[in-house]
Every structure is written in structure tokens, then in C-alpha cells.
Amino acid sequence: MDAFVTSTIKNGIGTITFFHPQGNSMPSAQLAKLTAEIEKLGNDTTVKVIVLKSEGDRAFCAGASFDELTAITDIETGKAFFSGFANVINAMRKTPKFVIARIQGKAVGGGVGIAAAADYTFATNAAEVKLSELTIGIGPFVISPAVERKTGTTAFMEMSLNATDFYPAQWAQQKGLFAEVFDSVAEMDNAVDTLATKLAGYNPDAMQLLKQVAWENASHWDILLQERAEMSGKLVLSDFTIKALEAFKAK
Template identity: 60%
Template structure:
């Protein structure tokens, strides 16, 4: 059942765990839903019945609009700011350290933290409608927490291009060319067919070999446990600034 706190379901079949999150507000993440997804990824990491994880979101609209705007507006001090922004740091670290390979199924647009989730996946399928945007500078903050994951996938130059032009969408084709998406499809039906085929084949391989490969893929990111929390603290301070409060109010009126 989906409510204002969102929904999270997991189906395990043929060694594949399909984790689906949803929220009425364009599949955005209140902190409670972020924590549930983080806990689920952590639990699946030690589940011997699972070899591969597929992450997807509900509906046919946006894949993920990022963090909850309402909760962002409610931040009133540095401690609350750190707590708010650390949600995505915990999720990205859970995906990074998960012993299972994670496939992203991106059916629609991804903004901010949604781009971070896609970047933290090990292999990503998307549709032509899955445009991406890093809109954080437009509201007075920045994509500090997700930047390491995004830059690792598409490079610093492409990340900078997105960040410094926060109102511009980048197409799914652009995202594929930069390395965020591995494959892009015209329709959701073609997307789902390929996700099933790929995940089934991957799940048939030696689980130990896949786990070792996961470690290799993420080599050099060991400092993210502290780095992403440090980045969360930066955003937590910025959200309290007069500039950001004013930008948020203008954004709220325009909604």
C-alpha cells in the first residue's frame, strides 16, 4: 500500500531480488523510505538466496525526483540538515558495499538523488524518456553527497556540465554516451525484457566470482564512508543560508 511515506516491496525469484520503491510525489524519497531501501539492500547483501539485485521504481512517470522537498523545507538547524542529507550517503554506501551486483532499471526522468541512485548501480538499463538533471545549485545547495558516485560513472567534466547548468535536462542518449546508462530502449516493454534477460543470465554465473568482481568494480572508494557524510554536512549548512531559504520559498510558490 502506497501512502505519503511511500512504498517498498521486494520479490525474490530465481536468485534475483527485484526491489521496487514508490512515492506519490514523483517517486521522491522521504527519509523514512530512504532508510527502508538502505536496510533492504544491506539485508539482501547477506541473503544466500540472492545473487543479483534489480532496483526499480513504481509507475510510468519519473524514476526518482530525489529527496523529499517537504522535508528539505522543514530543516531548521545544522543537525537536522546533516540528518536529512545523510540519507542518500547511507544508501549509496549500502549499494557500494553490497556483495551483490545491482542492476538499475530507469524507466523515466531522474533528478538529483535519483541520478545518484543510478550512478551507484553496477549496470543500468534505461528508456529514451530517462533524461537526467542535477538541479541542486538552482535551490542554493549542490549535489555534494552524490557527486563521487556521479563523477565515478560519467567523469568530472560531465558532472560539472550538469551541475553548473542545473535547469537543463540531459537526454538518455547523452547519459549513455557518458557511461551512466549501459543500454537505452525505446519502450518500457523492451526495457523490462532486457532487464529480465540480463539479470537471469547474470544470476546463472558463479556467485563467488560475481562477489569478487563487485569488489574490483568499487576499488578505491573505501573513503566514501566518511567522505559522503562530510559532504552531507556541507549541504546541511548550505540549506540554512538566507540564499537557499529564499530560493526554496520561490520554488515552492512556483510549484
């Protein structure tokens, strides 16, 4: 299948689904579409709650598109690419609707950031997480505010420094990244539907105010995440990163 981002609305629940044939990785076009869908459902008065999910059963999101990373040749292009993840995270933060994330498989790099930016995150036992950015000479700068907000600095640094290691879903739950972890996709989907249905019946004004309270210390992220995107945009042009990406593609 070709890459896509789609959304549906049913009984007050807006569901966004994304897919990319390379492990649900995220090129710029995909990030822009995802941001637009989040903003669209956030502004739709018929939508009371948003569910974010990906297709497939092995990977939730493999993070940045390596094909696009290797094509970056200047700082502005690099900053623009990493700003795509900043825009998704900020859209999730700023939408007046609660965002429920459904994590059915592995999440790497930016995929961990998306999981962290959700207001409530369900996962299966297969939902291992990894921050691999340091292995290619950059860092998880754009996603760090969202991940640290959920897990704390200690867990964030543990993942960041052990950049070749996947951490199990149970670890992610213990650190606060995942709210609930299930043995099967069916059990997880039942829990997602149950919570989404409940939220769709609650007072939208109360939920909007509760979301504002939950995110009240993140009002500076519009600027902060763009600054972080510039950090990565510069580092992706370093000799270390260029060689690391070439080695990765040669595998």
C-alpha cells in the same frame, strides 16, 4: 497510493521497488527503508543479483523531498537528511551482489546518484537526467563521487552548472551513466530480466570478487559521503536556499 519500499525474491533475483506519490521523491523514511532493503537482500544467500526499480512511468526518482528540506532548522538535522542518500549509495556500493538499476523515467538530483551507484543501469528514452541542486543554493555533493565515477568530472560539472536543464538519455549513455537505452519499457524490462537471469546463474564468489575490484577505489566513501552530507546540511540553512525553497513551494 502511499509511499512504499518493497522487495521480492524469485529464482535468485532480488527486486526492490520504491514509490512516492510526489514523483518518487525521497524523504528520510523512504531513504532508510531503501537502505535497509538493499542491505537485507545483500545478506540473503538465496539472492544472487539485485534489481532496483521504481513504480510509475514518468519519473524514476525526483530526488530529495522538498517538504522535508523546508522543515530543516539545524545543521544536524540537515546532515542527517542528506546522509540518507549517502547511506543508500554506500549500501549499493558495499552489497556483495551486483545491483541493476531500471530507469524508466526522469531522474533528478539524488535519483541520478542512485542510477550512478548501480553496477549496471538500463534506461528508456524517457529517462532524462538533471542535477538541479545549484538552483536552490546547495550542490550535488553527496552524489558527486558516484556520478563522477561513471561520467567523469567534465560531464558531472556540465550537469551541475546547467542546473535547470534536463539531459537526454542518449547523452547519459554516451557519458557512461547508462549502459543501455531502449525505446520502450517492455524492451528495457526484457533486457533487465535477461541480464539478471544470466547473473543469477554465475558463480557468486566470482561476482563478489569482481564487484570488489570494480569498487576498490571507493573504500573511503563511508567517511567522504558523510562529509559531503554535512556540506549540504549547512547550505540548506542559508538565506538563499530558504528563499529558493519557499519560492519553489509557492509555485
